[in-house]
Amino acid sequence: MSGAAHAAPKTLRTQAIGLFLLAFFFALLFVTTRAIPHVDGGVGAVAAVGFLLLAGTLASELVEGIGLPHLSAYIAVGVIAGPHALNLIDHAVVDRISPVNTLALALIALAGGAELKLDLVLRGLKSLAWATLVQSAVVLTLMTVTFVALSRYIPFTHGLGHAGLLGVALLWATLAVSRSPSACLGILAQLRPRGPLTDFSLTFVMTSDVVVVVLMAGVLAITKPLIDPGAAFSLRALGDLGHELLGSVALGTTLGLVLAGYLRAVGRNLVVVFLALGFGLSELLHYLRFEPLLTFLTAGFLVQNLTNQGQKLLVAIEETGSVVYVIFFATAGAHLDVPLLRSLWPMALALSTTRALYSWGAARLASRLAQDPPVLRTWAVASLVSQAGLTLGLTVLIEREFPGLGGPFRALATATVALNEVAGPILFKLALDRTGETGQAPSGRASTPDLSSA
Amino acid sequence: MKAIFVLVGLLVLSYAGSLFSGRRTIHGAGLPSSVEYAVLGFVLGPHMLGIIGRDLITTFEPVAQIAVGWLALVIGLDFGRNADSRVAYKNMALGLVNGALTGVVVGGAVWLACRRLPGAPTGVERVLLAGGLGAACSETTRHAIRWAMERHGAKGKLTSALADFAHADDVVPLLGMAVLFSIAPGAPASVRLPAAVWVAITIGLGTLLGALTTLHIGREARVDHTWGVMFGTSMLGLGIAARAGLSLLTVLFFMGWSTAVFSRHRAPLRAMVVPVERPVLLPALVLAGAHVDFPAPRLLLIIAVAVTARILAKLAFGAMIALPAHASPWLGTGLLSSGAFSMSVGLIFAIRFPGPVGDLVLASAFVTCIVGEAVGPLALRRALVLAGEIVEPAVPSESAASQPGSAS
Numbered sequence: 124m125s126g127a128a129h130a131a132p133k134t135l136r137t138q139a140i141g142l143f144l145l146a147f148f149f150a151l152l153f154v155t156t157r158a159i160p161h162v163d164g165g166v167g168a169v170a171a172v173g174f175l176l177l178a179g180t181l182a183s184e185l186v187e188g189i190g191l192p193h194l195s196a197y198i199a200v201g202v203i204a205g206p207h208a209l210n211l212i213d214h215a216v217v218d219r220i221s222p223v224n225t226l227a228l229a230l231i232a233l234a235g236g237a238e239l240k241l242d243l244v245l246r247g248l249k250s251l252a253w254a255t256l257v258q259s260a261v262v263l264t265l266m267t268v269t270f271v272a273l274s275r276y277i278p279f280t281h282g283l284g285h286a287g288l289l290g291v292a293l294l295w296a297t298l299a300v301s302r303s304p305s306a307c308l309g310i311l312a313q314l315r316p317r318g319p320l321t322d323f324s325l326t327f328v329m330t331s332d333v334v335v336v337v338l339m340a341g342v343l344a345i346t347k348p349l350i351d352p353g354a355a356f357s358l359r360a361l362g363d364l365g366h367e368l369l370g371s372v373a374l375g376t377t378l379g380l381v382l383a384g385y386l387r388a389v390g391r392n393l394v395v396v397f398l399a400l401g402f403g404l405s406e407l408l409h410y411l412r413f414e415p416l417l418t419f420l421t422a423g424f425l426v427q428n429l430t431n432q433g434q435k436l437l438v439a440i441e442e443t444g445s446v447v448y449v450i451f452f453a454t455a456g457a458h459l460d461v462p463l464l465r466s467l468w469p470m471a472l473a474l475s476t477t478r479a480l481y482s483w484g485a486a487r488l489a490s491r492l493a494q495d496p497p498v499l500r501t502w503a504v505a506s507l508v509s510q511a512g513l514t515l516g517l518t519v520l521i522e523r524e525f526p527g528l529g530g531p532f533r534a535l536a537t538a539t540v541a542l543n544e545v546a547g548p549i550l551f552k553l554a555l556d557r558t559g560e561t562g563q564a565p566s567g568r569a570s571t572p573d574l575s576s577a
Numbered sequence: 578m579k580a581i582f583v584l585v586g587l588l589v590l591s592y593a594g595s596l597f598s599g600r601r602t603i604h605g606a607g608l609p610s611s612v613e614y615a616v617l618g619f620v621l622g623p624h625m626l627g628i629i630g631r632d633l634i635t636t637f638e639p640v641a642q643i644a645v646g647w648l649a650l651v652i653g654l655d656f657g658r659n660a661d662s663r664v665a666y667k668n669m670a671l672g673l674v675n676g677a678l679t680g681v682v683v684g685g686a687v688w689l690a691c692r693r694l695p696g697a698p699t700g701v702e703r704v705l706l707a708g709g710l711g712a713a714c715s716e717t718t719r720h721a722i723r724w725a726m727e728r729h730g731a732k733g734k735l736t737s738a739l740a741d742f743a744h745a746d747d748v749v750p751l752l753g754m755a756v757l758f759s760i761a762p763g764a765p766a767s768v769r770l771p772a773a774v775w776v777a778i779t780i781g782l783g784t785l786l787g788a789l790t791t792l793h794i795g796r797e798a799r800v801d802h803t804w805g806v807m808f809g810t811s812m813l814g815l816g817i818a819a820r821a822g823l824s825l826l827t828v829l830f831f832m833g834w835s836t837a838v839f840s841r842h843r844a845p846l847r848a849m850v851v852p853v854e855r856p857v858l859l860p861a862l863v864l865a866g867a868h869v870d871f872p873a874p875r876l877l878l879i880i881a882v883a884v885t886a887r888i889l890a891k892l893a894f895g896a897m898i899a900l901p902a903h904a905s906p907w908l909g910t911g912l913l914s915s916g917a918f919s920m921s922v923g924l925i926f927a928i929r930f931p932g933p934v935g936d937l938v939l940a941s942a943f944v945t946c947i948v949g950e951a952v953g954p955l956a957l958r959r960a961l962v963l964a965g966e967i968v969e970p971a972v973p974s975e976s977a978a979s980q981p982g983s984a985s
Contacts, residue, residue, distance in 0.1 A: 137795065140793075144793055147789065148813065151817065152817075155817050159763075159820050162819075162820050165638060165639030166815075166819035166820050167816065168816075169642065169643060169816040169819065170812065170820060171816070172809075172816075173808075173810065173814070173815070174809075174812075174813050176809035176812070177805075177806070177809035180809070392592055395856065396592075402588075403584070403588070442800075442801055442804075445802075446804065449805070
């Protein structure tokens with residue numbers, strides 16, 4: 124993911140070359156997959172990773188000219204090349220390259236934590252507190268009501284009683300409260316903005332991760348007896364949550380200290396260190412039932428705010444992330460179930476539109492209560508529309524808790540996330556461009572040297 | 578054993594490799610051929626401790642292919658150049674002779690041995706086996722000469738010429754692989770093409786990808802962008818080559834070579850990519866070592882024939898270059914070191930042709946590396962000492978040592 128703010132402006136010749144290369148790589152993989160359709164082992168995945176990286180990068184350079192964010196290009200490349208369109212990358216290959224997501228999420232969380240500077244959080248604490256409170260309460264309540272109101276059009280709710288319907292609606296509303304840290308950081312990495320909207324979006328979206336994880340645990344405890352009449356209300360889930368949160372923060376603190384020590388004492392070969400953390404430590408965290416996102420977020424936050432190694436960490440993540448993010452979002456695009464979206468789009472559109480409207484209303488109300496500057500009153504909602512991996516992860520959790528409900532529920536959630544995933548980054552970029560914050564970050568961070576200076 | 582532990586282990590090795598190639602470490606640390614990592618892989622592999630089982634080897638095949646592919650890319654980028662200077666045409670030609678002579682002698686000897694040995698491969702399999710062993714056994718590793726230069730301070734015309742030969746001879750097995758893989762194409766029956774066309778596709782694909790890489794990197798050539806382009810294009814080329822059953826090493830070599838030829842940023846590109854060779858190489862060697870599977874005892878004779886033929890061919894080449902240079906006629910024994918590249922050739926053969934052919938080629942590459950390591954570096958050092966290009970430290974005499982102040 125290249126920083127547009129630092130890249131040289133694209134000439135017509137550069138754009139033409141980019142278009143030619145993009146068409147060529149599509150044609151090359153198309154001819155190969157059609158001529159040799161079946162392949163054993165992981166070679167299909169190797170070619171797919173290479174293709175998504177190249178095509179994603181090229182497409183992102185092309186869409187820059189029409190004002191679209193890079194993320195949209197990565198997702199579009201994934202959709203077009205994916206199993207539901209050209210099938211250059213089939214389902215098996217998409218599954219094989221999915222472990223890259225683990226690495227990407229670790230890097231995103233580390234970067235997210237490192238971007239959260241303590242003075243920034245304290246400065247915007249009032250806005251953050253009001254926004255968190257109002258967004259959670261308003262969106263949770265109104266989405267519950269909306270889901271119940273629309274339930275006659277949602278086939279999988281038809282057999283449910285009033286209590287069951289309320290339970291499912293609460294679960295849906297909790298999903299609606301979740302945002303996308305990856306999309307937020309992806310846009311920030313591309314545009315390098317600075318200003319009140321950037322600060323608010325960063326702090327709110329990152330902290331909302333933790334809020335949603337806590338909220339989901341609470342809602343699961345409440346909805347269990349509502350959906351499954353045989354189940355009793357239990358606070359055990361909250362106890363498990365406490366263990367998970369404390370353990371994650373404790374381990375994240377340790378990791379942050381170790382990382383800071385490493386950056387200070389050695390400070391090189393960070394790619395290998397990130398790979399080991401992203402794959403190895405994430406696996407360990409899953410085994411320990413800790414929350415990887417929170418652990419890495421804490422580690423990044425600690426390195427940034429308790430040591431002087433934050434800048435180094437951010438630059439290193441950005442260098443590695445430039446490759447990993449492209450594959451991550453392009454894979455998300457390839458994952459996008461187009462036939463499902465085609466069949467569920469009216470309901471998905473209704474639910475995602477109402478969610479966006481409630482988020483907008485809640486953002487206006489919170490800004491008023493916090494006496495935010497006008498720019499936030501108008502645009503604070505821009506970063507809140509995107510949804511991606513975190514939301515889908517929560518749907519997997521719901522499917523596990525309610526196997527009878529999970530499949531169709533997850534399908535509708537996936538269709539809604541797909542719409543938000545496409546529209547959200549475009550809206551956020553538009554807001555940053557309109558507020559004039561794009562490209563205002565100092566060039567010291569993650570400047571991209573050319574080869575001759577490397 | 579869970580794949581994630583193996584992955585972390587490989588990353589630790591990769592980290593160690595990057596430290597070895599760093600400025601702050603002692604140059605020339607470790608064995609010249611790095612065969613110790615292949616031996617480690619063999620010990621951990623299914624035939625000894627079984628820590629890396631067959632299922633994990635299969636899981637990590639793509640990783641191994643990426644690693645050895647990257648090695649071929651680096652060799653291609655560096656082809657025709659020794660450090661910062663261009664390899665002299667005469668030395669380039671002699672390097673090619675070194676590789677070709679050894680390859681032909683080994684291949685020929687194996688062919689003849691297979692005719693006499695009951696149960697040995699026949700038909701196309703025999704061609705693949707003879708050719709594969711010729712390809713896997715032909716190179717002299719560049720790292721052996723580098724080891725002599727960095728650890729023993731070897732310096733002079735002969736050292737420089739040997740380094741040039743070692744840089745040039747890699748192209749022989751790569752072209753050999755392009756031909757051999759085209760004889761038994763991996764494409765389905767609906768895509769039947771003559772072998773010559775497959776060879777042309779192999780070389781053409783690599784060259785084209787290199788040209789497109791240059792075009793993509795463009796004039797601006799930002800470091801983060803360049804990494805993405807190099808990585809993405811090499812993965813795409815590697816995947817397509819493997820899918821079509823072509824020699825992925827040859828494709829990536831030509832990609833590196835054509836990038837170096839076409840790009841105005843050749844020197845910084847080399848400076849950027851070449852240091853990654855070592856971190857990639859060590860995990861690849863461990864995986865290759867774990868993949869080694871010795872064939873039935875009666876076929877072990879083929880390995881012995883290949884190793885013997887290689888020794889004879891190197892001796893002959895050594896004598897050919899030593900005589901005009903007034904060096905030791907046993908110089909050839911100093912050229913016996915082989916290493917990561919031979920193991921890469923063997924590994925790719927083993928993946929592409931599973932069964933006796935692939936197993937024999939990889940096992941022979943493994944044995945050749947061990948034999949080369951036992952003989953090569955010492956012989957090379959001796960030859961360079963005799964040629965006056967390594968100055969042995971003088972042993973202080975007793976009387977000198979007893980002089981006051983001599984310790985300073």
